[in-house]
């Protein structure tokens with residue numbers, strides 16, 4: 001089985017890459033290896049794989065990648081794991097400048113749910129991590145309200161926990177619409 005992981009050089013993507021590589025034929029793409037999800041010319045690299053872990057977040061890049069891949073994988077026996085966020089619905093006190101993140105994850109989720117409910121062969125599943133201490137979430141973290149910082153730190157997950165859950169989703173014979181950790 002061939003797997004493509006976007007954002008495979010840090011955090012959740014790296015944990016997936018490291019855990020899956022001894023088991024499957026795994027390739028990855030990150031900007032530091034010359035693969036940018038913001039550049040649609042890269043998307044064709046995924047097509048001859050069986051599984052996409054749509055992990056790297058960049059504006060609407062995850063949605064664009066999902067749409068492109070699904071055009072080729074429609075009604076085929078393929079698996080897409082989209083990395084959303086357990087915090088996608090947390091809007092109260094959310095700074096307006098961070099709302100684009102929620103919007104992009106909700107759009108990704110809507111598209112994935114549509115595939116899930118309409119395609120009998122291609123599995124598209126949402127995996128929504130809780131708080132994992134990575135460079136991405138540390139951006140601007142010190143500006144979060146102290147109470148929220150304490151709350152998420154008390155529930156901190158390891159990226160390996162996420163990789164284990166993703167491995168479970170890939171190996172399941174069923175379609176798991178979404179798997180969401182508590183935030």
Ligand SMILES: NC(=O)c1ccc[n+]([C@@H]2O[C@H](COP(=O)([O-])OP(=O)(O)OC[C@H]3O[C@@H](n4cnc5c(N)ncnc54)[C@H](OP(=O)(O)O)[C@@H]3O)[C@@H](O)[C@H]2O)c1
Pocket residue numbers: 006007008009010011012013014029030031032033035036037038055056057058061083084085086087128129130131132133134135136137
């Ligand atoms: N950490 C959390 O608490 C948390 C919670 C909920 C959801 N998530 C989601 O989990 C996913 C992974 O986040 P993470 O926390 O593991 O982040 P991370 O540790 O900062 O890693 C991000 C990875 O994505 C790559 N990347 C970033 N921008 C990219 C781009 N434009 N094109 C290709 N690759 C790109 C990075 O490599 P380069 O810099 O080399 O490109 C790196 O390999 C994201 O979708 C995020 O929204 C994370």
